[in-house]
Amino acid sequence: GGSGGSVARLKQIRTATRQYRGKLYVLSRQVHGMKWRARVAELDGGTLRLFKVHRGGRLSHSKPLLLRDLDAAEVAMVARSRMIAPTPFVFQLVTPHRTLLFCGEDETVACAWMHAIRSVATPPPLAARELRVKPRTRFVLPVRVDGIAGEETTFTWEWHVVDKDLGFEGYFEAEGEDAQYPTLVAKWNRHTAQAGKVFGTYTVRRPGVLMLCWDNTYSVFTPKHLTYTITKETTPV
Numbered sequence: 001g002g003s004g005g006s007v008a009r010l011k012q013i014r015t016a017t018r019q020y021r022g023k024l025y026v027l028s029r030q031v032h033g034m035k036w037r038a039r040v041a042e043l044d045g046g047t048l049r050l051f052k053v054h055r056g057g058r059l060s061h062s063k064p065l066l067l068r069d070l071d072a073a074e075v076a077m078v079a080r081s082r083m084i085a086p087t088p089f090v091f092q093l094v095t096p097h098r099t100l101l102f103c104g105e106d107e108t109v110a111c112a113w114m115h116a117i118r119s120v121a122t123p124p125p126l127a128a129r130e131l132r133v134k135p136r137t138r139f140v141l142p143v144r145v146d147g148i149a150g151e152e153t154t155f156t157w158e159w160h161v162v163d164k165d166l167g168f169e170g171y172f173e174a175e176g177e178d179a180q181y182p183t184l185v186a187k188w189n190r191h192t193a194q195a196g197k198v199f200g201t202y203t204v205r206r207p208g209v210l211m212l213c214w215d216n217t218y219s220v221f222t223p224k225h226l227t228y229t230i231t232k233e234t235t236p237v
Contacts, residue, residue, distance in 0.1 A: 133166065133216040133224045143210040143230060145172075152237050154203040155210055159228035161198070166224045167215030170200060174208040185210075205237065 133139045145153060159168070170186030186200045202210065216224045 129229070130225070130227050131214070133214045133226070135216060135219045135221055135223055137216050139214045139216075141212040141214075141228075143212065145204050145206075145208050145210055148234075150237055151234050152203055152205045153232055153234045154201060155230060155232045156199070156201045157212060157228060157230045158197060158199050159214075159226050161224060161226040163222070163224045165219065166226070167218075168198065169213045169215065170202060171211040171213065172202065172204060172208055173211065174204075174206050 131139060131141075143155065145155075157170075166188075168186070168188035169184060172183050172185050174183075185202045188198055204210070212228075212230075214224070214226065216222075
């Protein structure tokens with residue numbers, strides 16, 4: 001039941017998710033017993049609006065969040081790509097000001113990267129970074145790939161985790177009109193993941209974004225701590 005307009009609005013947002021790569025629409029269904037069924041984030045002309053879709057289809061609105069109030073790293077989280085992930089999943093971005101959490105429902109719903117991600121810098125080579133992945137959360141680290149013609153860039157990552165049962169996936173999203181959905185380039189199954197070091201490498205010959213994703217969505221209460229390093233080497237083809 002519920003208002004037909006709200007249901008139509010939800011369908012419209014779902015459709016827009018598939019059509020517009022430059023805007024963000026995020027849905028997250030909630031478990032049974034919650035007062036609302038889905039959360040929707042809409043990016044429209046520099047304003048991020050959050051909605052809750054209640055039982056019966058009613059929509060409620062939260063205070064609009066102006067993008068000019070966010071720093072560049074936060075804006076980069078407000079979306080472009082589509083990720084394939086367990087259901088439900090959460091993307092986390094930690095900034096100097098706040099921790100942003102975005103939720104998604106399936107592969108047609110995406111938290112990812114507005115065009116501002118093009119200015120996100122690659123982490124300094126050989127710089128060990130510490131990371132804390134919250135419970136029920138996927139942490140996504142974007143790495144910009146310039147991809148100059150006639151050259152190929154090989155990225156090598158190493159991460160050391162103290163806790164077991166932390167999943168890991170690497171995706172690459174190429175730029176250009178012929179770009180497809182992000183390609184899965186690495187996977188570390190959480191069921192077999194043990195504490196220790198994990199190595200990975202991927203070579204690209206075109207510009208895009210390499211996304212390293214640590215998956216702690218299956219842990220209800222326990223955060224996971226890790227350190228990582230990323231290096232890159234560019235050679236002529």
